[in-house]
Amino acid sequence: MTPAEQLCLACGLCCDGTLFHHVRLEPGDDAAKLKALGLPVRTSRGATPVTRFRQPCAALCADRSCRLYADRPGQCRSFECGVFQDVRAGRMEAGAALRLVKQARRQADDVRRLLRALGDTDEHHAMNERFRRTKRRLEAGGADPADMDTFAELSLAMHHLSLLTIDKFYTKAGAK
Ligand code: SF4
Ligand code: SF4
Numbered sequence: 001m002t003p004a005e006q007l008c009l010a011c012g013l014c015c016d017g018t019l020f021h022h023v024r025l026e027p028g029d030d031a032a033k034l035k036a037l038g039l040p041v042r043t044s045r046g047a048t049p050v051t052r053f054r055q056p057c058a059a060l061c062a063d064r065s066c067r068l069y070a071d072r073p074g075q076c077r078s079f080e081c082g083v084f085q086d087v088r089a090g091r092m093e094a095g096a097a098l099r100l101v102k103q104a105r106r107q108a109d110d111v112r113r114l115l116r117a118l119g120d121t122d123e124h125h126a127m128n129e130r131f132r133r134t135k136r137r138l139e140a141g142g143a144d145p146a147d148m149d150t151f152a153e154l155s156l157a158m159h160h161l162s163l164l165t166i167d168k169f170y171t172k173a174g175a176k
Contacts, residue, residue: 081169
């Protein structure tokens, strides 16, 4: 296993709802097979239907490996975050990359902790979706001052995580 591949097993941020909220299927992906393997594949209605499944991914294991690695869809095969690309190209030491991954995971855990503290305990949605719905709920009124303090903390944690992921993880071509 290459150092870049080892990094992914310590990470999982592109599968756990931190970086993306869906994985879009491509021509060549077998939607029926992926569905049978346990992925909640759905096709949207409308003029340009999109077939996709949501994150956090149902195939992501507790050890950050992919349960469907051999059958994973095309977007999962082709996506390489900025950190992965830097390690693979020798522009970043594996140790430095691991520290970045650990930092991002710590920050993401912090965001999830604050979301739970504000009553958003449904972990089956991506982080951005959870943040937006929590924001809508609190802005609709009725939140007590302690919750608004926690929300301020959450907004700051989201901001810091976004700065890190935009700087180090997202790539111009990168979308799952
Ligand atoms: S975000 Fe990057 S390092 Fe992390 S699992 Fe995805 S490709 Fe690998
Ligand atoms: S199928 Fe595997 S690689 Fe793709 S998002 Fe799910 S866990 Fe990640």
